[in-house]
Amino acid sequence: MAALLESDCPALELIARGKVRDLYNVDADTLLFVATDRVSAFDVVMKNGIPGKGKILTQLSVFWFRLLADVMPSHLITSNMDEMPASVQQYRDQLEGRCLLVRRLKVIQVEAIVRGYITGSGWAEYKQKGTVSDISLPAGLQECEQLAAPLFTPSTKAEIGEHDENIHPDQVKKMIGTELAEKLSQAAVNLYTKAAEYARARGIIIADTKFEFGLDEHGVLTVADEVLTPDSSRFWPADQYAPGRGQDSFDKQFLRNYLVDSGFDKKTSIELPDDVIRDTLAKYVDAYVRITGEQPTL
Numbered sequence: 357m358a359a360l361l362e363s364d365c366p367a368l369e370l371i372a373r374g375k376v377r378d379l380y381n382v383d384a385d386t387l388l389f390v391a392t393d394r395v396s397a398f399d400v401v402m403k404n405g406i407p408g409k410g411k412i413l414t415q416l417s418v419f420w421f422r423l424l425a426d427v428m429p430s431h432l433i434t435s436n437m438d439e440m441p442a443s444v445q446q447y448r449d450q451l452e453g454r455c456l457l458v459r460r461l462k463v464i465q466v467e468a469i470v471r472g473y474i475t476g477s478g479w480a481e482y483k484q485k486g487t488v489s490d491i492s493l494p495a496g497l498q499e500c501e502q503l504a505a506p507l508f509t510p511s512t513k514a515e516i517g518e519h520d521e522n523i524h525p526d527q528v529k530k531m532i533g534t535e536l537a538e539k540l541s542q543a544a545v546n547l548y549t550k551a552a553e554y555a556r557a558r559g560i561i562i563a564d565t566k567f568e569f570g571l572d573e574h575g576v577l578t579v580a581d582e583v584l585t586p587d588s589s590r591f592w593p594a595d596q597y598a599p600g601r602g603q604d605s606f607d608k609q610f611l612r613n614y615l616v617d618s619g620f621d622k623k624t625s626i627e628l629p630d631d632v633i634r635d636t637l638a639k640y641v642d643a644y645v646r647i648t649g650e651q652p653t654l
């Protein structure tokens with residue numbers, strides 16, 4: 357199977373192209389969210405993709421949207437091509453299994469990050485200031501240590517090519533109002549908590565995750581984008597977890613090791629060898645099977 361690196365739907369208006377996913381206008385009320393097979397590491401998108409990655413992560417998002425529907429509503433309308441408008445179905449060959457028809461929301465311009473463990477930019481800030489998103493944490497935490505409780509640590513939505521900036525939850529209150537900010541942070545923590553417990557019981561630690569939220573036409577807070585995938589979250593293998601050091605990525609360690617061993621400059625996109633692609637795809641399949649109990653459709 358060839359990797360889909362870029363969706364091409366000329367009859368639909370492309371409104372956003374992220375590192376690994378594309379977003380199209382369908383009509384006044386709906387959008388099409390497309391997961392490509394692009395893969396990025398160290399913030400660089402590789403020249404070739406992982407055939408099937410987009411389909412697996414789309415199916416994983418759908419699984420989480422359904423499992424978490426009792427926590428809060430999502431923007432998902434359908435992932436079934438037969439239920440999509442003809443304007444989308446005309447691209448069935450390239451999109452089947454890797455796209456979501458979603459409700460158009462008024463997106464809240466906050467990266468709603470929830471951390472269950474202290475790592476990444478959170479660990480860097482903690483080492484410097486003893487805080488994460490300007491929230492004071494207990495002294496003496498180790499790298500990758502589990503936090504006493506999942507923490508809402510928002511960030512700004514940086515421009516393309518820039519890095520998101522961690523902000524204090526009070527900053528979010530100033531941006532969107534106290535009531536909505538408190539609803540949003542509680543929703544993010546509730547979604548993460550349920551998903552992290554579910555995944556942990558199946559051998560995967562979801563160390564942290566990034567949610568996107570929006571308001572629907574009735575002003576109801578709704579979870580958007582993809583959710584709880586290895587692209588929006590840090591997935592660690594639970595059986596190898598130990599605080600006090602960095603953790604291998606469940607899905608990207610083969611890729612990272614290859615890049616480090618080959619002297620990757622963390623700037624220039626490169627072609628990945630077949631074995632790295634094969635091994636990385638196997639990890640995405642493994643994560644999907646562990647969490648859902650089913651084989652993904654490729």
Ligand SMILES: C[C@H](c1ccccc1)n1cc(-c2ncnc(N)c2C#N)cn1
Nearest residue numbers: 372374377378379431459460461580581
């Ligand atoms: C950041 C993200 C993005 C996705 C795909 C590619 C590049 C960026 N994005 C999501 C929306 C969006 N807007 C209105 N309603 C929605 N339901 C969604 C969603 N999801 C706009 N941008």
